[in-house]
Amino acid sequence: MTEKNKRGLLVVVSGFSGAGKGTLIRELLRQYPNYRLSVSATTRAPRAGEEDGKDYFFVSRERFEEMIAGHKLIEYASYVxxxxxxxxxxxxxxxTAGNDVILEIExxxxxxxxxIFPEAVFVFVAPPDAETLEQRLTGRxxxxxEQVLARLKRAAEESRWMPDYDYLLVNDDLSETVARLRALLESQHLSMRRHRAFAEEIRAALNRFYLKEEK
Amino acid sequence: MTEKNKRGLLVVVSGFSGAGKGTLIRELLRQYPNYRLSVSATTRAPRAGEEDGKDYFFVSRERFEEMIAGHKLIEYASYVxxxxxxxxxxxxxxxTAGNDVILEIExxxxxxxxxIFPEAVFVFVAPPDAETLEQRLTGRxxxxxEQVLARLKRAAEESRWMPDYDYLLVNDDLSETVARLRALLESQHLSMRRHRAFAEEIRAALNRFYLKEEK
Structure with missing residues (x-):
């Protein structure tokens, strides 16, 4: 389908630590390289093998604070x-270039x-149940x-915000979950609010047809 | 994914005459027999080969008017x-039995x-452009x-309501459009509002975990 609205889709993916959202997104990008993963900026030093502009944008603290002051960041946080x-x-x-962009954020x-982006699609990734999460965190x-319990406590607190997300992805099986995420993202392209221009164009064209020939 | 919310999805499909929505729905049901097509009630006489309860519920005018009076109809109209x-x-x-139901209506x-069903999903089926619609209607x-022009005029009037639908399906290629509709309907099952119970359950279970062990 030709999409009249060429702007890409912004997809925000969050989830509990241990829900497997990192693996899920990596597998989605491997299967469908058309999606773009947002690259974060950070003031921490690059680790061995990390590339600037690919893993992170590595910037100085001064530069980062300029970005904050200039409203150049969609969101930011400080860790350690x-x-x-x-x-x-x-x-x-x-x-703007028409790429679908995935933000994996807290x-x-x-x-x-x-x-900032009210039209973004919000996806929450959860384990099938609390027991599975506990087992995955322990199994690492x-x-x-104590650390596992702290993560479970944080998950419990975070679960309060689940209803603010648009979609729930229960990550029970990686390949099935990737397929569901893919179908979900493609479906979002069908959203009527992305096709207002199409609706107006076809209306005008239909009107021209019968007005031309009607007496 | 186990869906905690077992209630089926109500899907309303509309579109211009000539957009191919009948063929599209038939093909969807042939490929995915799990969907249920709503059967309309009518006062017209059955045609050869039509089955009561399958093609239509054939009822008397008196019975139909009782249904109207008793609010037993989601919508109704009178034709010829x-x-x-x-x-x-x-x-x-x-x-209630958990079936996804498709309503093909004006x-x-x-x-x-x-x-009546604010949670229903509204899908509008359109041709790729006005010219294609005119060609399909003429090609029949x-x-x-005059009749073709009347249909185009009606389509122009109907196009006013396109923005009230949730999704737009441009029917350019039958098998691709069926696949898109299928992906769209499956994605709707991921909608967070269908999983409020899951969000509450996992929250309670996560709380039990750390409360049990925390000092």
Whole structure:
């Protein structure tokens, strides 16, 4: 279908730590390279193998604070003494060029995106149930019981905001969940609000037809 | 994905005469027999081969008027001296049993459905452009030029209501359009408003986890 509205779709993906949203998005991008993942800006130093402009935009603290002051960030937060944020221009450019852009962000940041991009689609990724989340977090084997419980507590707090999202993706099976996410994103292109111009054009063209021939 | 909300989805499909929505829905039902097409009630006599309860519910004028008076119809209209309407109980029963129900109805009737079933999904089927519609209507060879122009005029009037629909399906290629409609309907099952119970359950379960172990 030719889309009259060429602007890309902005997709915000959030979810509990351990719900598997990182893996899900990586697999979506591998299967469908047409999607663009937003690249965050950060003040932390690059780790081995990380590329500027691909993994992150690595910027100085001074530059980051200029971006904050100049409203150049859609959302930002500070973790362990470093800033992380979503550059607005980069997302805007990709959307204008017609690319669908995925933002993988924390729930608090996600809700700020709604103010700036009310047309964005909000997707929440959840495990099938709390037990599965607990098992996944425990199974990583990298965290103490206290850390696992802290993550579960945070998930419980975050779950309060689930109703603010448009869609729920229960990540029970990776390949099925990728397929559902893909179908969901493609369906969003059919949204009538993206096709106001089409509706007006066809109306005008239909009117021309019968006005031309009617006595 | 196990859907906690077992109620089926109500899907209202409208579109211009000649847009191919009948063929589209038939093909969808052939490929995915899990969908249910709402059966209309009518006072007109059955034609050869038509089955009561399958093609229509054939009822007397008296019975139909009782249904109107008893608010048993979601919408109804009168054409060429006969009543046609959508029985409410039949749709309600199928939705309650967890079936997705498709209503193929005229635009005016469709907007009435919104009052009764605000959670319904509204899909508008359109041709790629006005020229294609004119060619399809002319190509049927069954109608005079005046009749074709009358249909185009009606389509122009109906196009006014397109923005009231949730999604636009441009029917450019039957099999692609069926696939898009299928993806759209499956995606609607992911809608957060269908999963409020899931959000509450997982929240309660997460709370139990850390409350149990926290000092």
């Amino acid at each position: 003494g470093n800033y992380y944020g979503t550059p607005r221009d980069y997302v805007e450019e990709m959307l 729930i608090q940041g996600a809700l700020k995106v709604k103010d 084997g990298t965290e103490s019981r | 001296g006969n009543y046609y309407g959508t029985p409410r109980d039949y749709v309600e029963e199928m939705l 635009i005016q009737g469709a907007l009435k459905v919104k009052d 060879g069954t109608e005079s030029r």
